[in-house]
Amino acid sequence: MGKGSDARGDQPGPGRRAFLRGAGLGALGLAAGVRAEVRPQGSRLPGAPFRNYGQPAEAESRVIRWVTDNPDAPTIGVSWTPLHELVGTLTPNGLHYERHHNGVPAIDPAAHHLVVHGRDASATRWTVARLLRYPMVSRQLFIECGGNSNSGWTQEPPQAPVGWLHGLVSCSEWTGVPLRLLLEEAGVARRPGWLIAEGADAWRLHMSIPLEKAFDDCFIALYQNGERLRPENGYPMRLIVPGWEGVLHVKWLSRLEVSDVPAMARNETSRYTELMPDGRARQFTFFMEAKSLITQPAMGDQLAPDDYLEIAGLAWSGRGRITGVDISLDGGAHWHPAELQGPVTPTCFTRFRLPWRWDGKRAVLQSRARDETGYVQPARDVLLEARGRWGYFHYNAIVSWSIDEDGFISHVYA
Amino acid sequence: MGKGSDARGDQPGPGRRAFLRGAGLGALGLAAGVRAEVRPQGSRLPGAPFRNYGQPAEAESRVIRWVTDNPDAPTIGVSWTPLHELVGTLTPNGLHYERHHNGVPAIDPAAHHLVVHGRDASATRWTVARLLRYPMVSRQLFIECGGNSNSGWTQEPPQAPVGWLHGLVSCSEWTGVPLRLLLEEAGVARRPGWLIAEGADAWRLHMSIPLEKAFDDCFIALYQNGERLRPENGYPMRLIVPGWEGVLHVKWLSRLEVSDVPAMARNETSRYTELMPDGRARQFTFFMEAKSLITQPAMGDQLAPDDYLEIAGLAWSGRGRITGVDISLDGGAHWHPAELQGPVTPTCFTRFRLPWRWDGKRAVLQSRARDETGYVQPARDVLLEARGRWGYFHYNAIVSWSIDEDGFISHVYA
Numbered sequence: 052m053g054k055g056s057d058a059r060g061d062q063p064g065p066g067r068r069a070f071l072r073g074a075g076l077g078a079l080g081l082a083a084g085v086r087a088e089v090r091p092q093g094s095r096l097p098g099a100p101f102r103n104y105g106q107p108a109e110a111e112s113r114v115i116r117w118v119t120d121n122p123d124a125p126t127i128g129v130s131w132t133p134l135h136e137l138v139g140t141l142t143p144n145g146l147h148y149e150r151h152h153n154g155v156p157a158i159d160p161a162a163h164h165l166v167v168h169g170r171d172a173s174a175t176r177w178t179v180a181r182l183l184r185y186p187m188v189s190r191q192l193f194i195e196c197g198g199n200s201n202s203g204w205t206q207e208p209p210q211a212p213v214g215w216l217h218g219l220v221s222c223s224e225w226t227g228v229p230l231r232l233l234l235e236e237a238g239v240a241r242r243p244g245w246l247i248a249e250g251a252d253a254w255r256l257h258m259s260i261p262l263e264k265a266f267d268d269c270f271i272a273l274y275q276n277g278e279r280l281r282p283e284n285g286y287p288m289r290l291i292v293p294g295w296e297g298v299l300h301v302k303w304l305s306r307l308e309v310s311d312v313p314a315m316a317r318n319e320t321s322r323y324t325e326l327m328p329d330g331r332a333r334q335f336t337f338f339m340e341a342k343s344l345i346t347q348p349a350m351g352d353q354l355a356p357d358d359y360l361e362i363a364g365l366a367w368s369g370r371g372r373i374t375g376v377d378i379s380l381d382g383g384a385h386w387h388p389a390e391l392q393g394p395v396t397p398t399c400f401t402r403f404r405l406p407w408r409w410d411g412k413r414a415v416l417q418s419r420a421r422d423e424t425g426y427v428q429p430a431r432d433v434l435l436e437a438r439g440r441w442g443y444f445h446y447n448a449i450v451s452w453s454i455d456e457d458g459f460i461s462h463v464y465a
Numbered sequence: 466m467g468k469g470s471d472a473r474g475d476q477p478g479p480g481r482r483a484f485l486r487g488a489g490l491g492a493l494g495l496a497a498g499v500r501a502e503v504r505p506q507g508s509r510l511p512g513a514p515f516r517n518y519g520q521p522a523e524a525e526s527r528v529i530r531w532v533t534d535n536p537d538a539p540t541i542g543v544s545w546t547p548l549h550e551l552v553g554t555l556t557p558n559g560l561h562y563e564r565h566h567n568g569v570p571a572i573d574p575a576a577h578h579l580v581v582h583g584r585d586a587s588a589t590r591w592t593v594a595r596l597l598r599y600p601m602v603s604r605q606l607f608i609e610c611g612g613n614s615n616s617g618w619t620q621e622p623p624q625a626p627v628g629w630l631h632g633l634v635s636c637s638e639w640t641g642v643p644l645r646l647l648l649e650e651a652g653v654a655r656r657p658g659w660l661i662a663e664g665a666d667a668w669r670l671h672m673s674i675p676l677e678k679a680f681d682d683c684f685i686a687l688y689q690n691g692e693r694l695r696p697e698n699g700y701p702m703r704l705i706v707p708g709w710e711g712v713l714h715v716k717w718l719s720r721l722e723v724s725d726v727p728a729m730a731r732n733e734t735s736r737y738t739e740l741m742p743d744g745r746a747r748q749f750t751f752f753m754e755a756k757s758l759i760t761q762p763a764m765g766d767q768l769a770p771d772d773y774l775e776i777a778g779l780a781w782s783g784r785g786r787i788t789g790v791d792i793s794l795d796g797g798a799h800w801h802p803a804e805l806q807g808p809v810t811p812t813c814f815t816r817f818r819l820p821w822r823w824d825g826k827r828a829v830l831q832s833r834a835r836d837e838t839g840y841v842q843p844a845r846d847v848l849l850e851a852r853g854r855w856g857y858f859h860y861n862a863i864v865s866w867s868i869d870e871d872g873f874i875s876h877v878y879a
Contacts, residue, residue, distance in 0.1 A: 084650055087580045087590030092719040093665030097540040098568025099696070103529035105559040107518070108700045110574050111693045115517035126511040139603045139640040139691040144557055145519040146692065154512025160524050166501045176501030186775040189553045189806050189816060226553040236498055251507030276690065277553040278560065279525045282513070286522045305506040361600040392603050394808050402603060 107145075116146055117215050126154030129196065131218035134346055134365070140392070140400040141191070142221035144276050149283050150196050150219070152254035156303055160287040163251065165271065167237040169308035170244065175237040179273075179287045185228040188270060190293065191399045193367045195220035195339045197296035197323050197444040203431065204442050208451075208462040213349045216462070217450070220367070222400040225291050227272035230265050230307075239309050241266050247314045248290050248299070249306040257306075258299050259313030260292060264337075268293050271304065294369030294398040295337040296445075298323055328439035339369035341428050342447040343376050343403070343420035354458035356411030362389070363404040368422035372396065375421050376403040382415035382451060382465040383430060389418070397423075414454045415465045431464055521559075530560055531629050540568030543610070545632035548760055548779070554806070554814040555605070556635035558690050563697050564610050564633070566668035570717055574701040577665065579685065581651040583722035584658065589651040593687075593701045599642040602684060604707065605813045607781045609634035609753045611710035611737050611858040617845065618856050622865075622876040627763045630876070631864070634781070636814040639705050641686035644679050644721075653723050655680050661728045662704050662713070663720040671720075672713050673727030674706060678751075682707050685718065708783030708812040709751040710859075712737055742853035753783035755842050756861040757790050757817070757834035768872035770825030776803070777818040782836035786810065789835050790817040796829035796865060796879040797844060803832070811837075823868065829879045830866045845878055 107114065114136040120128030130149040132142055142148075160179045168174035199219035202209045209216060234246075239262075246265045249257040260269070272280060272289045280286040285302030292299040298318055313319065313335070325333040343366035348354060366373045372395050377386035389403035403418070421427045429437075431448035451465040521528065528550040534542030544563040546556055556562075574593045582588035613633035616623045623630060648660075658676040663669060674683070686694060686703045694700040699716030706713040712732055727733065727749070739747040757780035762768060780787045786809050791800035803817035817832070835841045843851075845862035865879040 084581070084589035084591045084595070084647070087578075087582065087588045089580055089582050089588060089720065091663070091665075091669065092577065093570055093572070093667065093669070093717065095667055097538075097667050098565070098570040100539045100568060101530070101532040101534055101542065101544050101563060101565070102697065103532065103544070104521070105561070105695045105697055107558075107692060108574075108694070108696050109571075110700075114692060116515070116519075118515040118517065120515055124511075125514045128515065130515045130517070136693075137691045138601060138688045139638050141555070141638050141691040143690050143692045144521075147519070149515060151512070151515070154514060156507055156512040157523075158507070160522075163506065164501075166503055167498070168501065168503045174501045174503060175498035177498045181498070184774075186818065186820065187552060187777070224553050224555050233498070249505075251505075253507065253509055253511050255505065255507070274552045276557050277551045277555040278521060278528060278557045279550075280522070281519045282522050283516065283519050286524075303507065306503065360598075363601070394810055396808055404600065406600065 114146070116148065117218070127152060129219060131214050132221045133212070134214040134218045134344070135212040135349060136214070140222055140365070140402055141276065142223060144223070144278065144281050144284070147221040147223060147284055148196065148219045150297065151252070151283070152256055153252055155283045156252045157282070158251060158287060158303060163287055163305065165288060165304060165307070167233055167239070167307045167309070169310055172237040172239045172309045175233070177233065182228055182271060182288065183273060185232065187226050187228055187273070189224055189226040191222065191224045191396060192291065192293050193220055193222040193398060193400055194297045194300055195367070197298055200446045201443050203446045203448055204440070208464050210350065210462055212351055213344060213346050217344055219297070222367070223275050224277065225270070225272040226274035227270045227288070227291065230269040230271060233271070234266060245310045245313045247308040247310055248301040248304060249308070250301045251303040251305040256301055256318065257314055257316050258301055259316070259319055260299055262309065264292065264295070294339060294371070296323065296339055299337065323444055325438065325444050326441045336445055340445070340447050341368035341370065341373065341420045341422040341426050342366065343418040343428060344450055345416055345418045345452060348460055349452055350460055350462045352460045354409045354454060354460070356409065356458070358409050360407045360409060361404050362407050362416065363402065364418055366401045366403055366418070366420035367399065368420065368426070369398055370426060371398065371423040373401040373420055374423050377419045378405045379417040379419070380407065380414050383417055383449070386419065409454065409458070411456065413456060415463065416452045416454065417449050417465070419449055528560070530562065531632070541566060543633060545628050546635045547626070548628040548632045548758070549626040549763060550628070554636055554816055555690065556637060558637070558692065558695050558698070561635040561637060561698055562610065562633045564711065565666070565697070566670055567666055569697045570666045571696070572665060572701060572717055577701055577719065579702060579718060579721070581647055581653070581721045581723070583724055586651040586653045586723045589647070591647065596642055596685060596702065597687060599646065601640050601642055601687070603638055603640040605636065605638045605810060606705065606707050607634055607636040607812060607814055608711045608714055609781070611712055614860045615857050617860045617862055618854070622878050624764065624876055626765055627758060627760050631758055633711070636781070637689050638691065639684070639686040640688035641684045641702070641705065644683040644685060647685070648680060659724045659727045661722040661724055662715040662718060663722070664715045665717040665719040670715055670732065671728055671730050672715055673730070673733055674713055676723065678706065678709070708753060708785070710737065710753055713751065737858055739852065739858050740855045750859055754859070754861050755782035755784065755787065755834045755836040755840050756780065757832040757842060758864055759830055759832045759866060762830070762874055763866055764874055764876045766874045768823045768868060768874070770823065770872070772823050774821045774823060775818050776821050776830065777816065778832055780815045780817055780832070780834035781813065782834065782840070783812055784840060785812065785837040787815040787834055788837050791833045792819045793831040793833070794821065794828050797831055797863070800833065823872070825870065827870060828868045829877065830868065831863050831879070833863055
């Protein structure tokens, strides 16, 4: 009965994790829909009543963050955004990635405050209620952990869904008070120095940020995607450091100290630094450089010959706007420009896509992003040549998905 | 001890529903922060462990949709987005407004499908799994109920928070399949006609849309703010009709019938039409015209003399981009241009703001939006002159907040 039907035509896939089809269908007389009888669907019985606060559909209960915590100390670890289940440029608040060093504190917003002090600052504090009255800016920004994608340093390519390899990055609209206003109010001069940010979690995370960046575009986020921050994202307030590594975006922000020197804290010395081939380590590598991922089709999907696909994914750069993404179907020998979904804004997820028909032969899919500084995402061997075998942070090499003759997709180093 | 402290300085307000202050603080030597002792804050005990799917902070439990349902049939009614508690341009999925005609159906995505049929269409159906493989677009768009703000037709201005007067509008990133692709695949010619959309709820909502609009920019949304639609927003699929009234965005979409004539269904004849002064009714008034609201300060807030404020709010237009918002402090006698938060995109919430110092005298705050077509949001008397006293839908007049000598803000018709 079906026109252009195929064996898998009406099988519900595992979410959208199967294969993509569509582009060019009409032109070749192939059809993705099938002939239909027209019957009404659905129940004649009244549905569920209203809810004050909505939740995802039960059928989507697999779409969750994947938690990898320390078995001996379950408040320490990360949780990964399921990038392989999401489509769009935003991450819902419930699925934003997390990195906690000692769990999520329960903060009473009526008791919490933010203090600016040190060097030339006139020690000043703001309650949450007070900050909520200040002028605010809104920006759609990605936040990426400096350790995201670091399984790329392993000898063998790990076989796991995209989100469990690269999901320590998420993108939200953050709204809050420009840090510049608070620094000016505390009398801090705009001259060289550092700002040491401290969180109110039990770990007392503290991180050092150049004062110039603090004056430039940092802000104190109070809202995420329209609503107040959630506990695991820093409620009641979080520092936003656009384009820089996630650990600087201090959650549960409580103190900002002006200093001539950085704190040299654990997370800017023994961690979040990168051992280089010559045995020295890079430090204060703040920017998250341009990166991209094909999220569909990807690891774990299976294609069928003559499938028409839309290759699609995400690109981002801590340096500003993505200016282009190229797609290779042959492991980097040839490149094809992808379409970018507009509006393209700085330091925000940018979706890209390219129609394609798989011919049933082996292929290796890659995406390569470039940003407005002219920087181009490096091949893995180029990154390893520059950074050595013992890196851990700031891995942004091109990702490769291999398609075998049976259409199975696996992760390869190519 | 406080510098520039005032009586209410450190009192936590009811959320951010108090007053705003900040802009120009430094210039006048007033300070909003107070001198601080520097003490660490927070617990030394480990915090809460990870969650697979996050929820709002308990201290924000007041930030919910307000449900106004039919007491005799609680599956029929609306729920309002708490615009007075949100800051930014996006609405979290859990707080998107709802209008249900017979509750929220529980749909098995593996059993649901979409059919296109009628006139020149080759009856064609798509499973959800199939549509998930199609090319997709992402757009940040508001959806507004045609009945939003209709308490503006009452003789006396209702005294209620902004969201309970105007919160049948929300804004999300919607991602889905261009409807044009499905129509073309079913062989539908791009010539005059209608597309009648039906939902799979027990009410079987059906609505008529000109075929030209369907080919132009409508799409079948599968994702909202990155994740799959939630049940109350149409899971597993919803029609998106950018810039047009909410009732056309048919949820639980199951059938699209091509026709030479509209359905003349209940919701396009006896409802969602507007009785005009001459006794005739307007029908098929699809576009949501330009509108704006000051969300802070607003109804229910109290100001203090010499408060420095940021007047801020939202503007949107179903015709395209907002090109400007003017603010009046004196009930429309004089107007001052507000700053727009970029990037300004078509048929999307646009935030505006203007710094202001209240001098302790009576004032009437108004905002007036204009869009790229040159349309200007009308004063209430102008709207009533054109539309009469018996309207119900498409109320978009300028909203006025009156500030008395005590700083109390109330809703007035001015």
